[in-house]
Amino acid sequence: MNRLLLVEDDPTSRGFLQAATTALPAEVDTADSLASAHALAAREPHDLWLIDANLPDGTGIELLARLRAEGLQTPAIAHTAAREPEVLAALRAAGFALAVSKPLSAQAWRDAIRQVLDLPATGPAADEAPAADAAPAERPLWNTVAALAAVGGVADNAAALRGLFLGELPATRAAVENAARDGDADALQGALHKLRAGCGFVGADRLCDAAAALHAAPGSAHALDDFLRTLDATLASA
Template identity: 65%
Template structure:
């Protein structure tokens, strides 16, 4: 049974990715920050590292460099809410054997891990983009509040798992909103983008299409009052329709 290290701070994404990886089956250790990961990586021999590209105290690229500096050669996979080719190429150029865009299905996640563990990383083709890869490009007002089909597809059709993941997402949503609003008031575009990046991944796993589209719009234009208004309206609609 492979042993994996998952580095992910967002509760919704972490819950989905952890459960999907454990079902391989696999033993999965979990870290939430760049600071926490090296001790876990050095203490146990892992077959693969699954590292979020954006963490609260640094980047996945920085973490991979720190782990390599410790003399550890474990193959690594990067997962990110970014879908731009340049972002994925940058992760691969930094040493990640595979770079995946979130959200993705549990089946695609497990297939990527198997490829990383069972084959030489250089020979592993990148998995196909998720079926909803263009979701956040739709105008927020035209996107459905909840996409039940996408949420079920992400968890392999298990309605109970989809409901549990949605509950976790909704429980974290007010805190995410408050953090983004506070960053907007301070004019801190970098903090806004970091929080929005994490939120977009969670939206995709639970099928929160309208909020995902609004978050993408605000990520692109963090100084726009109109984009912030659409984002807050999408959060209200998401919570009201839950």
């Protein structure tokens, strides 16, 4: 059985990706920071590293460069909430075998791992989340269909992920408010970047849209107010 290292600081994303990876099947070690990931990768042999592009104490590129400088040649996949082609290209140029955008379905995640490890492919992606056709203004607070599709239709798994997600929202709200008050655009966009992946895994469609709008216009008071209202409505609906 392959042994993999998953590096992800967001509890919702980590829970989803760990469950999806374990189902390969595979043995999965987890880390939530550059420091803890480095310690694990240096101490334990792995067949593949799955590294978040943005960590609390550094970047995935920095982590990979440090491990490579120490002579470790384990292949690595980068995962990120960013979807811009230039961001994904930069990750590949830094030495990642693949760079994938979150959220993605469990099947797509496992297919990426199989590709890098040269494992046999499976059939059609039965748990692929359907595309959202509604315009942003019409999107619901919760997209239950997408949330279930992301976890292969297992309602208990979807509920567990939603619980993790909701538990993190008050801290996210405080981080966004503090960063906006202090005019710290980097901290603001960092908090929103992490949130957007979690939104996708649990189907928090409207909050995802509001986070994307604020990420694109961090100085907009209107976008901030809309984001906070949407976050509060998401929490109240649970």
